[in-house]
Each structure stands twice: as C-alpha cells, then as structure tokens.
Amino acid sequence: MSQQPPQSLIDAFLQHYSKFFASGSHQDKGLKVLQWTLWLFAYRLQQTSAAGSSSHTVSKALRKLYNEVTFTRYLLRFYGLPDALLAFRTGGWTVGSSKFAKFLGSLMALCMVGYYPLEHVAYVKWMLPPSLQSSSSSRKGWHTAESLSAYSCRFWLVYLIAESTQTSLSLWRLYREQEQAIKDNHQSEEASDNNNNEQDDFSVAIRSHQLQLARSLLFTLPCYSWSLPNWDTQPWLPEGTCHGLLWIESVVSMVQAIRSYRIRQQ
Structure with a gap:
C-alpha cells in the first residue's frame, strides 16, 4: 500500500479550525473576541x-460593526435557557458532593434561568421599530429594555459570585491534592512515569481553574455597573475601563478554549 502524503500546514490548520469552531460555545467566544476588538x-x-477626520469616520464604522456583533451574540443566548433549566433539574453544574457544592450549582443554574428570559425580552424591545419603542415605553419603569437588561445583570452578578466561589473551592481542593501527591511521591523509593503524569494532570486542571476564576473576576465589575439603574446614561464604570476589562476577558476566554481543545486532541 502506498503511504498517504503528509498533510500540508494549511490543511492541518483548516481541519483544526473546523473542529474547534464546530462548537457553539467556541463560535460565541470567537464572536466575543471580534466584538470587543472592534470596540x-x-x-x-x-x-x-x-471630529470630522477620516479616522473619526472609521471609528464610527467600527463602532457600528461592534454593535452588530453585540446583538448577534444576544441572538445566540436564545439557546442558553434550556441548558440552564436542565442543569437546575439535574445538578449538572454542581462540582463536588457536599450540600454547599450542590447549593452553589443549583444557585448558578437558577440565576441563569432568571437571566436568559430577561435578556431575550430586552433584546426584542431594543429591536422594535423606533415608532413602537416611543409609543410602548418610556425611560422610566421596570418594563423598558434598559431596566430589563439591568435586572438580568443582577441575576448574572449572583451567578458570577457563586461561580467564583465554586472555582475557588475547586482550586483549593486541587492544591491540597497536588501537595499530598508530591508528599506521597517523595516517600516512595523511586519516581515513576505515572507520578509525573499525575503532576501534569494537576497542573492542567489548576491552570484551567485559574483561567476560569480570572474570567469571572474580569466580568464582575462590568456586570455590577450594568446592573445599576441608569447604567446606560450614568454608568458607574467609564466606558474605557468597563469594555477594556471585557476585551481582556474575551482573550482569556479564547486562550482557555484553545488550551482545552489542544488537550482533547492529544
């Protein structure tokens, strides 16, 4: 049998690109990087x-593209509610077996069950024609798109606090298990390949949790700012700070996704 010719670099790249972005989660992460990089x-x-310069005109065009990508990501969130409901019913987001771990998992799922419908209604209201927006709502009241978005971010903020707590506890447990494994290895007469592989597994898991915790912390201040009344007219965080944190989070999120993909391909 003739040997198959080696795969070219471009074919290898396209193959991995197709596999990576076959995931809906990875598609959203890619759009997120694009969204905040445009901003x-x-x-x-x-x-x-x-004002009036060609660079200023380009800035307006980029901001328009940024807004389009932002609302595209709102559409993708329409797929999130069933996943959150399933996690609440089955405990799918629970990490650990303790009562507190189960509480955190249920709280996270319940928060997203509240978050998604409010985001959906806010999106629909933002998409209404201007004539309907002006006749059906005012700048005051809980029913405006801006108010509904603020309420959704309050659910999201509680989710972030619960997730940060869950990730921190998991990290603490991993550190303890790694420390115990190192002690056990020192007490053994000779190190084995299994011990080395075990330490590699700990390092991979710890780094993944560190990245997840970093993402939650980067989200927290912007989320708090958006959860406040009049967040769109009197923001607590300046635009540069708020969106800058979200750009950093998008990069960290993509790094985390690529690391996980590379590990699965090994």
Missing part, C-alpha cells in the same frame, strides 16, 4: 482623532 479599535481611534 477597542473604535474607542482608540475616537480618543486620538479629531
């Missing part, structure tokens, strides 16, 4: 160019 370029151009 970053638009914001920097706006800050460094004079």
Whole structure:
C-alpha cells in the first residue's frame, strides 16, 4: 500500500479550525473576541482623532460593526435557557458532593434561568421599530429594555459570585491534592512515569481553574455597573475601563478554549 502524503500546514490548520469552531460555545467566544476588538479599535481611534477626520469616520464604522456583533451574540443566548433549566433539574453544574457544592450549582443554574428570559425580552424591545419603542415605553419603569437588561445583570452578578466561589473551592481542593501527591511521591523509593503524569494532570486542571476564576473576576465589575439603574446614561464604570476589562476577558476566554481543545486532541 502506498503511504498517504503528509498533510500540508494549511490543511492541518483548516481541519483544526473546523473542529474547534464546530462548537457553539467556541463560535460565541470567537464572536466575543471580534466584538470587543472592534470596540477597542473604535474607542482608540475616537480618543486620538479629531471630529470630522477620516479616522473619526472609521471609528464610527467600527463602532457600528461592534454593535452588530453585540446583538448577534444576544441572538445566540436564545439557546442558553434550556441548558440552564436542565442543569437546575439535574445538578449538572454542581462540582463536588457536599450540600454547599450542590447549593452553589443549583444557585448558578437558577440565576441563569432568571437571566436568559430577561435578556431575550430586552433584546426584542431594543429591536422594535423606533415608532413602537416611543409609543410602548418610556425611560422610566421596570418594563423598558434598559431596566430589563439591568435586572438580568443582577441575576448574572449572583451567578458570577457563586461561580467564583465554586472555582475557588475547586482550586483549593486541587492544591491540597497536588501537595499530598508530591508528599506521597517523595516517600516512595523511586519516581515513576505515572507520578509525573499525575503532576501534569494537576497542573492542567489548576491552570484551567485559574483561567476560569480570572474570567469571572474580569466580568464582575462590568456586570455590577450594568446592573445599576441608569447604567446606560450614568454608568458607574467609564466606558474605557468597563469594555477594556471585557476585551481582556474575551482573550482569556479564547486562550482557555484553545488550551482545552489542544488537550482533547492529544
């Protein structure tokens, strides 16, 4: 039998690209990086160019694209509610067997059960024609798109606190298990390949949890800012700080996804 020719670099890249972005979660992460990178370029151009200049015009165009990607990601969230409901019913987001671990998992799922419908209604209200928006709602009241979005972010904020707690507890447990494994290895007469592999597994798991905790912390301040009344007209965080944190989170999120993909491919 003739040997199959080696795969070219471009074919290998396309194969991994297709596999990676076959996941809906990875598609959203890719859009998130695009979303906040467009904002970053638009914001920097706006800050460094004079009104009416060509750079200022480019900034407006980039900001328009950023808004389009933002609302595209709102559409993708329509798939999130069933997953949250399933996690609440089955305990699918629980990490650990203690009562507190089960409480955290249920709380996280319940928060997202509240989050998604409010986000969906806010999106629909934002998409209404201007004539319907002006006749059906005012700037005051809980029923406006901005108020519904703020309520959804309050659910999200509680979720982030619960997730950060869950991840921190898991990290603490991993550190203890790693420390115990190191002690056991020192007490044994000779190190084995299994021991080395075990330490590698600990390192991979710890780094994954560290990245997840970093993402939750990067989300927290913007989420709190968006959960406040009048978040859109009197923001607690300046735009540069709020969206800058979210750009960093998008990069960390993509790094985390790529690391997980590479581990699965090994």
